[in-house]
Amino acid sequence: MNYIGSKFSLLDFIENSIKSVNSSLNDKIFCDIFAGTCAVGRHFKTKVKQVIANDLEFYSFVLAQNYIVNHTRISNIQELFDELNNEIKTPLIKGKIFENYSFCGSQNRQYFSDENGAKIDAIRQKIQIWLDSKKIDKKVYFH
Known part of the structure; x- marks a missing residue:
């Protein structure tokens, strides 16, 4: 980043x-x-x-x-990244980041492009779903 x-x-x-x-x-x-x-x-x-x-x-x-x-190696990390980068599996969402930090959001800022702001929101929500469903373990990924 x-x-x-x-x-x-x-x-x-x-x-x-x-x-x-x-x-x-x-x-x-x-x-x-x-x-x-x-x-x-x-x-x-x-x-x-x-x-x-x-x-x-x-x-x-x-x-x-x-x-x-973090010193832990994650065996399925590429699979997870691929899912996050697949717009069918992780569709764009106009959420908090989009609304507050993208030009077309409610605050009219241009910190992120509209697409990237929506992608950040989608990824953040997908990771939360994975944590809630135990697909990923907070202890391993967020040490």
Whole structure:
């Protein structure tokens, strides 16, 4: 996930800057403050002893759980992604994200395209259905 303000494009600069002060990172604890999409913490996860990520937004917590905390391999992950990306199995829904963050929504914002806003709503609702029906296990997927 990438968005305006993501530090993804700065990863080489950040790593080189840190290594110019201390070249040995493997025994260090890395703090990713204002973590956002956890691009920086995810990058350093395999390079340091521990990553601590912090952000005010709940979406950042969810991403940190997946990118930084989670060590579980999911055997059917491609099957799940395929279902989420299939508009017949997961039809677009004009829900909360569409209404509040898409141009044709009630707030007339253009954070997401109309199609992507509706797709996010559809995927979120499908995942909730899977959780409720026990098709996926919250402990495995959201550690």
